[in-house]
Amino acid sequence: MKTDCTQARHLMAAELDGDLASIKRPDLDRHLALCAPCRQELDRLRRSVAVLEALPRPEPSPAFVATTLRRARLARQAQQVREQRLARFGSLAALALGALALAVVRASGLWKSLAEWLLSFAPGVIRLGDRLAVGVRSVVDIFAPFVRGLFLAVTDTLDPFLTMLAHAGRFAWSSALPGYVLAFLTLSLLAALSLSRAAAGPVQVEKMP
Amino acid sequence: MDSQHAGATDDEASLAERARQGDEAAFETLVERYQRRLLAYCRRMTGSSGPAEDLAQEVFVKLYLALPTLDPLRPVRAFLFRIAHNHCLDWLRKRRVSTVPLAYPDDEDGRERDPLDPAPSPEDLVRRREVGLAVDRALAAVPEVYRSVLIMRHQADLAYEEIASALGVPIGTVKARLHRGRTHLQQSLIGIV
Numbered sequence: 001m002k003t004d005c006t007q008a009r010h011l012m013a014a015e016l017d018g019d020l021a022s023i024k025r026p027d028l029d030r031h032l033a034l035c036a037p038c039r040q041e042l043d044r045l046r047r048s049v050a051v052l053e054a055l056p057r058p059e060p061s062p063a064f065v066a067t068t069l070r071r072a073r074l075a076r077q078a079q080q081v082r083e084q085r086l087a088r089f090g091s092l093a094a095l096a097l098g099a100l101a102l103a104v105v106r107a108s109g110l111w112k113s114l115a116e117w118l119l120s121f122a123p124g125v126i127r128l129g130d131r132l133a134v135g136v137r138s139v140v141d142i143f144a145p146f147v148r149g150l151f152l153a154v155t156d157t158l159d160p161f162l163t164m165l166a167h168a169g170r171f172a173w174s175s176a177l178p179g180y181v182l183a184f185l186t187l188s189l190l191a192a193l194s195l196s197r198a199a200a201g202p203v204q205v206e207k208m209p
Numbered sequence: 210m211d212s213q214h215a216g217a218t219d220d221e222a223s224l225a226e227r228a229r230q231g232d233e234a235a236f237e238t239l240v241e242r243y244q245r246r247l248l249a250y251c252r253r254m255t256g257s258s259g260p261a262e263d264l265a266q267e268v269f270v271k272l273y274l275a276l277p278t279l280d281p282l283r284p285v286r287a288f289l290f291r292i293a294h295n296h297c298l299d300w301l302r303k304r305r306v307s308t309v310p311l312a313y314p315d316d317e318d319g320r321e322r323d324p325l326d327p328a329p330s331p332e333d334l335v336r337r338r339e340v341g342l343a344v345d346r347a348l349a350a351v352p353e354v355y356r357s358v359l360i361m362r363h364q365a366d367l368a369y370e371e372i373a374s375a376l377g378v379p380i381g382t383v384k385a386r387l388h389r390g391r392t393h394l395q396q397s398l399i400g401i402v
Binding site: 041047052055079 | 233236237240241244245246248249252253258261262265266267269270273274340341344345348359363364369384387388391392394395398399402
């Protein structure tokens with residue numbers, strides 16, 4: 001009998017959900033006809049659901065929609081202001097951090113080491129350039145003699161300028177200029193970074209769960 | 210899901226998509242469409258009509274702010290009730306007060322009447338008021354995990370799939386919680402109904 005009542009409770013739940021399969025309905029009816037407690041329980045459950053559904057739905061105030069829309073707009077504006085502040089703060093923080101790093105490098109004497117380290121790449125770059133030039137010349141020699149003439153004519157024409165540039169480059173590397181160039185490039189990079197972040201517009205801080 | 214429900218869902222998806230693209234009229238339509246159900250949910254979850262309207266408006270504001278990141282494939286109704294559920298639970302935790310109403314609110318009395326009985330007698334009104342208060346108290350005594358499902362189903366008229374999506378649980382869990390919630394409620398209402 002107890003098992004029947006347990007099974008009947010599952011059937012009663014399905015009945016209240018409107019999910020009771022027609023094939024199971026005779027089982028439930030048969031049990032309810034014999035079991036008064038289950039019959040009473042189902043009756044009480046039905047009445048409980050009925051009074052719950054009959055509870056009056058609260059009526060929104062007449063200004064509900066207008067107030068909601070106004071609050072939504074204000075919230076959106078506040079969100080945008082917060083995001084802009086965050087973007088500005090991030091740019092300033094990046095700039096300050098860059099300046100601080102620069103000051104630390106300069107104060108700690110790493111400045112010259114850094115410049116020397118960068119200059120150490122110069123021979124490698126020159127060798128790479130030579131190899132590229134040899135490669136280009138080989139291609140020209142093999143596949144296009146007429147292009148070679150043109151190439152030589154162009155390089156001959158540009159030679160004085162290239163020589164002049166090479167002299168200027170040698171002078172720049174051998175003087176104190178690299179340090180200032182490096183500082184200028186770093187500051188330019190930081191300024192560009194801050195400007196790009198400020199121009200990037202608001203970022204989304206809230207996501208859909 | 211019947212064809213009428215499917216049509217309403219399509220319409221709702223179209224409204225949500227337009228609102229997502231910045232159409233305020235579409236968002237206004239969504240507010241008009243769900244304000245009563247959402248208010249009923251907040252009212253029954255908090256057990257008080259005072260903060261319910263404020264909570265319901267905050268839920269719509271949260272939806273509005275989340276519109277740009279809204280998943281177009283997800284039903285907006287379920288998302289709305291998920292926000293409402295979390296918001297009401299937060300409110301209850303912060304307040305840490307009993308949700309048992311001390312008096313049946315006047316603003317609900319007589320506004321939503323039985324259409325078959327448009328002019329109930331004073332005795333009927335008193336009786337309804339007493340029963341309403343008792344049901345509210347019984348509902349407040351049901352654990353939150355079951356109460357939320359009971360209210361979504363029997364006050365906000367959500368389908369099982371929508372409740373499951375709103376709460377992030379399988380449909381079977383929704384049905385089990387609903388059954389336990391009904392059992393809690395009927396035990397609290399013994400002798401009253």
